[in-house]
Amino acid sequence: MASSKSASVKDTANSLGLHDTLQYGPRSIAAEVKTQSQIKNRLEKWEETQDNTKLNLLRNVQGLHAPMRLLMERRIVSHNPHMPGLYDDTNLALDILMGRDETIEPADIFSNVDIKQPMNLHTEMEKKRRI
Numbered sequence: 001m002a003s004s005k006s007a008s009v010k011d012t013a014n015s016l017g018l019h020d021t022l023q024y025g026p027r028s029i030a031a032e033v034k035t036q037s038q039i040k041n042r043l044e045k046w047e048e049t050q051d052n053t054k055l056n057l058l059r060n061v062q063g064l065h066a067p068m069r070l071l072m073e074r075r076i077v078s079h080n081p082h083m084p085g086l087y088d089d090t091n092l093a094l095d096i097l098m099g100r101d102e103t104i105e106p107a108d109i110f111s112n113v114d115i116k117q118p119m120n121l122h123t124e125m126e127k128k129r130r131i
Helices: 037-046 046-062 065-076 092-098 107-112 121-129
Strands: none
Touching: 037 046, 046 065, 065 092
8 A cells, every 4th residue: 555645646647547546645736736837937037048049049140150159258258267255256248248238237236235254265265176
């Protein structure tokens, strides 16, 4: 006999397409209902979707080399060889390549508001270089 776990119909359907209560336990409607709405998922992935759309459009108009070059430039610019703590965490070149240089977001205004603790540069460099 199965334990008293809850299962959804999709996972426990038998050959007739019905939930097998004896084998899998009682059916749970809560397990079948999506916990997040589709709109929330779309809003969370909005920037990624827009970026993929722009890269596809760029590939269709200019060819395969254009999005590859842009992605390569983004990867090169996102690498920061500077010592941590000496400079802000902003990356203007990456913002320009991503198209975020023309927008003002709350993070642009309210970032680094709290007072930072004095940092040990040796420890931060070891953490950054994974030593």
